[in-house]
Amino acid sequence: MTTYRPMPEYQTGPMEVGDNLYGYLQWNGGWGISNAGFLVDDDGLLVIDALMAPSMTRDFVDTMRGVSQAPFRHLVNTHMHADHTNGNQFIEGAEIVAHQHCRDEMEAAEVLAAQQAATREAGDRGPKPFWIQQAWWDELAEVKSTLPQTTFQDSLTMRYGSTEAQLSHHGPAHTLGDSMVYFPDSKVLFSGDLAFFYAMPLCRGHMPNWVRICDIIRDMEIETIIPGHGPMGGKRELQDMQEFMQFMVDQTRDCFANGLSEEDAAKAIDIGDWAKWPEAELKEMNIANLYATYRAESNGAS
Numbered sequence: 001m002t003t004y005r006p007m008p009e010y011q012t013g014p015m016e017v018g019d020n021l022y023g024y025l026q027w028n029g030g031w032g033i034s035n036a037g038f039l040v041d042d043d044g045l046l047v048i049d050a051l052m053a054p055s056m057t058r059d060f061v062d063t064m065r066g067v068s069q070a071p072f073r074h075l076v077n078t079h080m081h082a083d084h085t086n087g088n089q090f091i092e093g094a095e096i097v098a099h100q101h102c103r104d105e106m107e108a109a110e111v112l113a114a115q116q117a118a119t120r121e122a123g124d125r126g127p128k129p130f131w132i133q134q135a136w137w138d139e140l141a142e143v144k145s146t147l148p149q150t151t152f153q154d155s156l157t158m159r160y161g162s163t164e165a166q167l168s169h170h171g172p173a174h175t176l177g178d179s180m181v182y183f184p185d186s187k188v189l190f191s192g193d194l195a196f197f198y199a200m201p202l203c204r205g206h207m208p209n210w211v212r213i214c215d216i217i218r219d220m221e222i223e224t225i226i227p228g229h230g231p232m233g234g235k236r237e238l239q240d241m242q243e244f245m246q247f248m249v250d251q252t253r254d255c256f257a258n259g260l261s262e263e264d265a266a267k268a269i270d271i272g273d274w275a276k277w278p279e280a281e282l283k284e285m286n287i288a289n290l291y292a293t294y295r296a297e298s299n300g301a302s
Contacts, residue, residue, distance in 0.1 A: 004273035005240065007198035010231040014063050017224050017232070018186025019163070022067070024060055026051070029199055029229035030278055031131035034083040037190050037226055038064050039183070041160040044073030047094060048181050048190045049228075050087030053136040054143065057087030074158060076167065077148055078192025078228065079175045080105040088146035097156070098148035099169045101177030110145045173210035174203060174228075180217070187223040197230030197237040199278040201245060203289045208249050214242035244274050248283075252290040262291050 007028065014022045020040040026033045037048040045068060051057045072094035077085050080102045088096055098106075120126060128137045156167040166182045174193040181190040194213060196202075203210060217225075218235050225233055248269070255265035266284045274280070 004276050005198060005237075006276070007278065008231055014067070015232060017226065018183055018188050021163075021183055021186055021188060023188075023190070023226040023232055024063060025226075025232065026056065028278065029197070029227075029231070032083045032133070032136065034193075034228055035226055035230075036060055036084075037181075038067075039160055039163060039165065040068045040070065041073075041163070042070060043160070044071045045094075046158065046160055046165055047072055047075045047091050049078055049084040049192065050075060050091055052083040052086050053139045054087065054090065055139055057090040060087070061090060073160075076165075076179065076181055077102055077106075078180065078190070078194075079178045080109065081175065081193065084192065084228070085146075086140065086143045089144050095150055096146065096148040097150045097152070097158075097167070099177040099179045100151040100153060101169075101172075102175070102179065103148045103151050103177070105175060105177055106145070106147050110147070113145075170213045170216055171209045172205035173207075173213050174201070175205045178205070182220065182222075184221065187221050188226070189217065189220070189222050189224070190226045191217070191228060193228030195225055195227035195230075195233075195238055196241055197225075197227040197233045198240075199230050200274065200280050200282045201241055201286075202279070202282045203245075203286050205289075206293060207245055207286065207290055208293065211242055211245050211249060214238055214245070218242075244271075247271070247274075248286055248290065252287050253294060255287075256291055256294045262288055265291070 010025055010027060012027045014024050017023050022038050024036040026035060032052045034051060036051055039046040045064060051060055072091050075091045075094035075096045077096060077098040154169060158165040164184060167179050169179050178192055178194050180192060180194055217238060225238060251269045252265060255268055265287050271283055
């Protein structure tokens with residue numbers, strides 16, 4: 001197993017990572033605390049992800065406005081999770097772009113939320129999810145679901161002056177509709193939640209394919225990766241995450257093949273120093289996801 005690396009300290013705020021290209025990091029990258037980014041051009045801004053709570057997005061918007069007063073042209077949602085999309089409505093005027101599966105998942109979540117709300121009394125928002133901080137919960141009452149208007153399938157290139165932003169999708173991984181945004185001139189990748197640095201990744205899609213996507217990224221000309229959660233890093237940090245996921249894929253497959261229950265698999269799989277990572281409780285959720293993957297494969301083969 002890999003050597004444990006403690007998360008280095010970093011500050012919430014912008015970092016210039018290329019020519020007029022900025023990462024926006026949020027300490028400490030835990031539940032709901034994600035990263036974003038933006039590219040500045042005379043004709044407008046390209047924004048990457050929109051964060052979780054309205055106060056987070058407003059601080060992000062204030063940061064961007066401290067750099068440029070140009071209008072927001074596009075907002076890329078790297079995937080459907082609320083900590084990357086709740087702020088969509090506050091990036092005013094932007095055309096929202098995402099993979100088709102990302103929009104589909106957001107739309108399905110919107111329908112489910114409406115169905116659940118219909119069973120409750122007016123004004124009752126239901127129980128607060130355990131991972132949402134109380135201060136956020138109060139703020140989230142003002143969030144309105146804002147879906148992407150433009151979708152793509154495999155890839156999409158956006159041009160801001162002479163700068164290219166290359167969007168690509170490589171199949172299910174963290175979710176079903178993950179996109180990454182690559183700036184070849186700067187050799188910078190905004191990975192969305194295809195990368196968690198110094199923290200345990202969470203899989204809601206397909207972990208074996210996610211491992212394969214890590215190989216794709218490692219073969220690219222990249223010097224800097226802005227992960228969905230955690231500090232800025234590079235291929236070393238990506239490899240740390242990939243090694244953990246490959247370990248989980250192999251160990252969980254063995255447990256499944258030997259007929260262990262998910263609960264027994266969680267007891268049998270010793271993740272060693274990786275248990276020191278923040279969000280280490282996600283181990284059990286990742287095992288559940290992998291069991292669902294292996295059950296689907298078994299059913300498809302039968």
